[in-house]
Amino acid sequence: MSAPVHHLPFADLEVLLQQIFERHGTSAEVARSLAYNCASAQRDGAHSHGVFRMPAYVSTLNSGWVDGKAQPQVEDVASGYVRVDAQGGFAQPALAAARELLVSKARSAGIAVLAIHNSHHFAALWPDVEPFAEEGLVALSVVNSMTCVVPHGAQQPLFGTNPIAFAAPCAGNDPIVFDMATSAIAHGDVQIAARKGELLPEGMGVDSAGEPTCDPKAILAGGALLPFGGHKGSALSMMVELLAAALTGGNFSFEFDWSQHPGAKTPWTGQLIIVIDPAKSVGNRFAERSRELVRQMQAVGLQRMPGERRFRERELSAREGVMVTAEEWAGLQALAG
Amino acid sequence: MSAPVHHLPFADLEVLLQQIFERHGTSAEVARSLAYNCASAQRDGAHSHGVFRMPAYVSTLNSGWVDGKAQPQVEDVASGYVRVDAQGGFAQPALAAARELLVSKARSAGIAVLAIHNSHHFAALWPDVEPFAEEGLVALSVVNSMTCVVPHGAQQPLFGTNPIAFAAPCAGNDPIVFDMATSAIAHGDVQIAARKGELLPEGMGVDSAGEPTCDPKAILAGGALLPFGGHKGSALSMMVELLAAALTGGNFSFEFDWSQHPGAKTPWTGQLIIVIDPAKSVGNRFAERSRELVRQMQAVGLQRMPGERRFRERELSAREGVMVTAEEWAGLQALAG
Known part of the structure; x- marks a missing residue:
């Protein structure tokens, strides 16, 4: 580079x-x-x-695969439940359209969920959750992507890289935010390594014959990724499929067919966001407690917090x-x- | 044995x-x-x-560390939020006392959270979530335990084994249920291996000097566990501390002092349970969609579903x-x- x-x-x-x-x-x-x-x-x-x-x-x-002018349709379903049909557009404007309603429900009910479907998500997930923490809320989001991960114990890919992102306020500090693919490595990082001509560490992926490989190009040429952490990461990836697709009404990572749209790149799936108001917790001291946890993590030698x-x-x-x-x-x- | x-x-x-x-x-x-x-x-x-x-x-x-006769105090905080003070007793009776209210809130609001604090949890976590799936609900629970896991990148233990459990209905099948320690191995399994005189696989723990070991006895004798999946499992373990302790008002894994109670064994912390009603999702087809995911996981060669x-x-x-x-x-x- x-x-x-x-x-x-x-x-x-x-x-x-x-x-x-x-x-x-x-x-x-x-x-x-x-x-x-x-x-x-x-x-x-x-x-x-x-x-x-x-x-x-x-x-x-x-490619015409995603509608860049889609108008998300927001539905107020229950006191803690908001649905958005992204109308084949991107997930971020769908979240933006529902955000105010979601926050007001979380503050009133103590917890609220936003279920986005018929959406394309092609971005990092932490920008979706971090702003909630900046408002004093705790947020958890999952999004499924496109088939490229072999479930632990299976022979062929099925799951997406299916990230989980979390954000929580921390008194007097930046919020605590993480965003992790449930694959052993993010797809973008494989592409970057391939472009740079670098090898990957072991355990990241398999080639087109299903054999372990450290070559990012072999992973991209018909190979696949592995979940992080063996059967545990694989179970989490499955959970992401269930929450981001089954629960939202979106496509599973293996369901959409973009063959008629040459150049299509974005997974057409769903996204779930859960927002909790820690002001409802005993004593309303969440951000201070979160600060205490960070302090103790540093005291045992942690050099760098997640995020x-x-x-x-x-x-x-x-x-x-x-x-x-x-x-x-x-x-x-x-x-x- | x-x-x-x-x-x-x-x-x-x-x-x-x-x-x-x-x-x-x-x-x-x-x-x-x-x-x-x-x-x-x-x-x-x-x-x-x-x-x-x-x-x-x-x-x-x-030892007098836990109150076996505690009467949990349930508080109805908001349309999606229930708190329970377990009064120094076990978490399971606290969940039992709040369960009906939690389910009714989840069905009405679409999502609800139960925050238990001042509680001892010494059991598997899946029995807490599986019954929700049997009623057609999706449930996620986290509980923190006692300091025995070294955060990724740190030198000394801080986190507990901090499990995450998830349950979801699946049409015509047993529910999909998993329960995973965010440590590389559950503490009970280390104890069992030590008792049997067996060695552990690599990457599970460190000895009292902080050096990697496969000897379960060395882990129990002043050593510690590692998180599963490196920095990702470690971030999830941190999230469990934040949700199960900071958000509930419970103790972090490193906070309680049982030195005045010889024989004390149970972590005095907190537990969070989130319950979602998939009947609120588009088309109300969650259990069928979940069945479809299982079918596809089997089609790519998975021999055994999680749980x-x-x-x-x-x-x-x-x-x-x-x-x-x-x-x-x-x-x-x-x-x-």
Whole structure:
């Protein structure tokens, strides 16, 4: 990969990405939502979900597989339950459309769930949960993706990389946020390793014959990923299929057929978000207790909290600008036309 | 371990365990709740949570550390939120006391949470969630335990084994149920391996000097466990601390001090249970969709679903009686007096 050469203000990157999305067929609202998400990932050093993804976003939009102008339909189902039909569009604008209702239900009922279906999710998951923690809420989200993970004990892939993201407030600190693929490695990281010509650690994936391999290109050429942590990660991946697809009314990772849409890249599935209001807990001291846990984790020698790297990168980007490689910069200019 | 010699009807084992609990200071109600849980684990072949646990139950009751006659106090906090103060007793009777309210809230609000604190949990977690799935509900539970797991990247133990359990209905099938420690191995399984003189696989734990070991006795003698799946399992274990302790008002795994109660064995922490009503989902087809996922998992070669072994053992126990070794049987007779 080329040396980084461009450092630009976050807002400038956001505007550029918005232009690209709009130029390739999204509404202004959808462009704003996706550009913010993608620019945030780049800013926070989460490069596999940063501007690296833009060519694939453009490809999937051009293929007609996803509706960049979809108007999400929000349904108020019960005092703790909101459903959104994303109408074949992206999940982020569907979440944005339901967010206020979801938060108001969580604060009133103590817990609320948002079930999004008929949606495409192609981004990091932590940007979906972190803002809840910034409002003092606890959030958990799961999204299923596309078949590329062999269930533990099975012979062929079935699950998606099926991430789980969690966010919780922490008094006087950045929120505690993690976002983990239930696969041993994220798909974007395999693509990046393949591009760089690097080998992966053992236990990440299998080749097209189902044999273990450390070659990311073999994984991408008809191979598959393995779940993290053996049967436990596999059970969690199954849980993500059940919550993000069966419960929302979305497709399982193995169900959608994009063969009629050459260039399609985005999984057409579902997403579940659970939001809890810790103000309902005994003594209403959640954020202080969370701070105490962090303190104790540091006391036993933990150098870096889960998600902490992102906040460090974010500070750096705020001081020095968001870093984009020369190659990426040229690519973005070309996509912006 | 001795060869199995006793096969007894489930109901007989339950009555025997009830007698033991009552003889050692629990109320009849608490005895019923714990005996059902423990006998179920034995019946389902989950031996590390079966009658193997009875001497420790008796020890902890005799130590005065747990109140076997506690009356849980249930608080109806919001349309989706129930709190229980277990009053220093066991978590299972606290769940039993709040269960009906929790289910009614889940059915009405679509989702509800039960936050138990000031509670001792010393049992398998799947018996807490499986009954919800039998009623057509989806349930997720977490409970923190006692410091014995080194966070990934840290030098000393802090977290408990902190299990996550999940249950979901599946049309025409046993429910889908899993219960996993977020440690690489459950504490009870380390104790069983130590008793049998067996070595553990690599990556399960460290000795008292913090060095990797496969010797279960070294782990028990001042050593500690590792999380499953590296930093991901560690992040999940942290999440369990936040949900089961910070959110409920319970103790973190590292907070309680039982030094004044020789023989104390049970972690005095908290438990969270989230229950979702899939009847609120689009088209209300959750159980059929869940069945479809199972079908596809079998189609890619999965021989055994998560939790399936327990249902097979349960069938066997129903036909042949619940299996107890001669040594265990003698131990139970002695505890029953």
